[in-house]
Each structure stands twice: as structure tokens, then as C-alpha cells.
Amino acid sequence: MNSAGYLVNNMARLLVEVLRKRIAPLGIVPGQFPALLALWEKDGLTQKELLALLDIEQATLANTLTRMERDELITRKEHPADARARTIHLTDQGRSIRDSAYQTAMQINEEVLADLSEQEAHAFLDYMRRVIGKIKDIESP
Amino acid sequence: MNSAGYLVNNMARLLVEVLRKRIAPLGIVPGQFPALLALWEKDGLTQKELLALLDIEQATLANTLTRMERDELITRKEHPADARARTIHLTDQGRSIRDSAYQTAMQINEEVLADLSEQEAHAFLDYMRRVIGKIKDIESP
DNA sequence: TAGCATTGCATAGCTCACTATGTAATAGTA
DNA sequence: TACTATTACATAGTGAGCTATGCAATGCTA
Structure with a gap:
């Protein structure tokens, strides 16, 4: 040991x-921390852009984002130019x-x-x- | 970061x-490693005895042991003196x-x-x- | 431009950690 | 001895990681 x-x-x-x-x-919970750190730096990223900043797998991030949305830390909006993508935005709560x-x-x-x-x-x-x-x-x- | x-x-x-x-x-999988190490040292422990040797919670160990039993690494036998407890034994596979x-x-x-x-x-x-x-x-x- | 490949994200299913709680069996005590 | 407390283990539910796979939108190319 x-x-x-x-x-x-x-x-x-x-x-x-x-x-x-x-x-x-x-x-918030520990798994949300890295995503929050990145979003506090720069809001409105796509999942792909966020993923590039973190050392986790895409599926892990997708699930974490879903929980963050449920917990009202973020919202996801449709991407203006790419219907596959969504942009991720902190709520007031997430920012505060x-x-x-x-x-x-x-x-x-x-x-x-x-x-x-x-x-x-x-x-x-x-x-x-x-x-x-x-x-x-x-x-x- | x-x-x-x-x-x-x-x-x-x-x-x-x-x-x-x-x-x-x-x-085997990583979560089974600590339990295996302990059982290779001393076979036939109860869950409680094994727990004392590991740095995980009782519920975590119980689940890990269930998976190890499913994977045919261990078997659980009834304790001779205490019907609440069970002793944990490596299979040939687990030992090998x-x-x-x-x-x-x-x-x-x-x-x-x-x-x-x-x-x-x-x-x-x-x-x-x-x-x-x-x-x-x-x-x- | 039709068809195929790639991309962006979601979902399913697994491990393995946690807390909280349930269920017997055993032990202690009034 | 009959309760009550404690003990040994199991189960339920959540988080957070992983791989594999699905699906729709986009991009590329013959």
C-alpha cells in the first residue's frame, strides 16, 4: 500500500x-469545476471548444454539462451558424x-x-x- | 490548470x-486490485476484516466484492460462527x-x-x- | 448535385467512488 | 427473558470517469 x-x-x-x-x-460539485473555470474565463463556447480546454472525454463533458444545466449553472443555446453545435452560457447563478x-x-x-x-x-x-x-x-x- | x-x-x-x-x-479491473492484494496475503477474511485493510467505504467494498464474485475471482461462504458475516475466498482463477x-x-x-x-x-x-x-x-x- | 465522409453532440452501459438507509443477526441490559 | 442497541452486510441513488455507438447536420467530391 x-x-x-x-x-x-x-x-x-x-x-x-x-x-x-x-x-x-x-x-456545485467537483466535476463541474474545470468547466466552470473555463467558462468564467470565456463564456459562450461550444462544447467542442470547451472540450479542447479540458482533459476529459467528450462524453464525460456532455454528461457534466447536462447536470450543470439541470442545476441551473448554464444554459445551452443553438449555435447561430451550425445546427449541430450549441453554445454554452453561464447563468447568473453560475457567474455569481x-x-x-x-x-x-x-x-x-x-x-x-x-x-x-x-x-x-x-x-x-x-x-x-x-x-x-x-x-x-x-x-x- | x-x-x-x-x-x-x-x-x-x-x-x-x-x-x-x-x-x-x-x-480484472483497477478497483479489484486492493482487495486482491489483501486476499493474496490472507485468504478467508470477512468483509469487515478486509475493509480494515483498505481505504475505501464499506458500501464500495461490498459492491466491488459482488463484481469480483460475478467475475469468478472470489466466492463467499457463510461464516461458521456469525450468520451475519461471510468469509471471502479466492477462486483458483483469482489465485492464479x-x-x-x-x-x-x-x-x-x-x-x-x-x-x-x-x-x-x-x-x-x-x-x-x-x-x-x-x-x-x-x-x- | 447526389452521395459519402466527417463532425458535433447525445446516449447507453460500464466501473468505482461516495452517502444514506435497510435488514438481518448478535450482543447487551433492565 | 424481552427489548433495545449494535454489528455485518446489502441496496439505492448520485457523481464522474471511460468506451462504444447513434444521429443529424455539415462538408467534400466525383
Whole structure:
């Protein structure tokens, strides 16, 4: 129970549950976070454009967007030029939680790294990026 | 998209998909791995005993065990002394994949850490353990 | 321009995590 | 001993990821 894989998985699960608890009052769930971050930056994207900004599969995003629509965080409008596509727009609700959500996320990041020195935290992020890079080219020639 | 939380989550998802692909030929899936590891160590545990060895919730384990039974990796027998409990036993199939599974997991761990030096890899695991420890006491006084 | 290929998105079905709750069986106690 | 509490496990329902597949609209080309 000390392998890298086990630790990574365990850490991710614990983290997502912390995030879930902290953002629950805002009426959002962890899976909606990446899409919200992107939409706070730029509203009115199509699903395809949004997808290009996120590291998830198209089907996962489609389902997440459906839940976000149900939760009244976004609306989807028909694309003016392409009837297959729809543009995605934040509701007032979706827009209004931006600052609190950002703050919550930053706060959690700070807290969980608090036992590492600045250098250690920096190294930790660097290692993760390198490991992610490595995993990505393991299963792609 | 460079926060610790995002990186951890991304890394975990990538890793689990690598594991999934590599162990598919053995007829198992990533969620079954921790339970298998424990049962390879000691067969015939009750669900409660197994649960104590794993970092998942009871309901998650119950569902995982049901899938493992369906996949003919384990069988469940009535407990000799307590009719509420059942003991969990590996099938021949479940037992036979042990070495290949171990090897696959170790191989992946090695590969994904291959771009880190020995010291870096060691530090990386250490940081993860510390972060995990920190997260655990964030939401418990 | 008719037909085929591609594209954008949705849906189905799976895993695997969670919380909440139900159901027996066992244990403890008035 | 008859209740009540606790325990062991199962089930229901949700989120969030995945692959595979479907469907309609668009684009390309013979």
C-alpha cells in the first residue's frame, strides 16, 4: 500500500472529497469545476471548444454539462451558424459563485501543501507534471 | 490548470487507465486490485476484516466484492460462527493471476517514475504521504 | 448535385467512488 | 427473558470517469 499508484489514487480521492464538502454550499460539485473555470474565463463556447480546454472525454463533458444545466449553472443555446453545435452560457447563478469558488479552491491547495516547504511544494508540483508527461507518452508511441 | 488539486486528479485518472489496460488481459479491473492484494496475503477474511485493510467505504467494498464474485475471482461462504458475516475466498482463477498482477503493477510504478531520479522519486512518495496525512487531518479535529 | 465522409453532440452501459438507509443477526441490559 | 442497541452486510441513488455507438447536420467530391 505504498506504491506510487496507490498513493496517487488515495490522495486524489481524499482531495476530491474535501473539495466536494467545501463547494457544496455553492451548489456545485467537483466535476463541474474545470468547466466552470473555463467558462468564467470565456463564456459562450461550444462544447467542442470547451472540450479542447479540458482533459476529459467528450462524453464525460456532455454528461457534466447536462447536470450543470439541470442545476441551473448554464444554459445551452443553438449555435447561430451550425445546427449541430450549441453554445454554452453561464447563468447568473453560475457567474455569481465565481469568486467564492476560486477562493475555496486556492484555500484547499494552500492547506494541503501547508506541511511542505515552499521548495518542497514547488518540487512536488514539478514531479507531478513530469509524471503526467511520462504517463501520457507511455501509451502513445 | 496547474493547481495541486488539478494535477493530482489528472495524474490519478491517467494512471488508473494505464493500469486498466495492462491488467485487462488478466480479467480484472483497477478497483479489484486492493482487495486482491489483501486476499493474496490472507485468504478467508470477512468483509469487515478486509475493509480494515483498505481505504475505501464499506458500501464500495461490498459492491466491488459482488463484481469480483460475478467475475469468478472470489466466492463467499457463510461464516461458521456469525450468520451475519461471510468469509471471502479466492477462486483458483483469482489465485492464479497473482504473480502477473503484481508484476504489472510494479512495472507501471517503475515506468511512470522513470523520469525522476532515485532521490526525486523518493521525495515524491514522501511528499504524497505527507499531503495525504495533511488532508486526513484537515477534516477531522 | 447526389452521395459519402466527417463532425458535433447525445446516449447507453460500464466501473468505482461516495452517502444514506435497510435488514438481518448478535450482543447487551433492565 | 424481552427489548433495545449494535454489528455485518446489502441496496439505492448520485457523481464522474471511460468506451462504444447513434444521429443529424455539415462538408467534400466525383
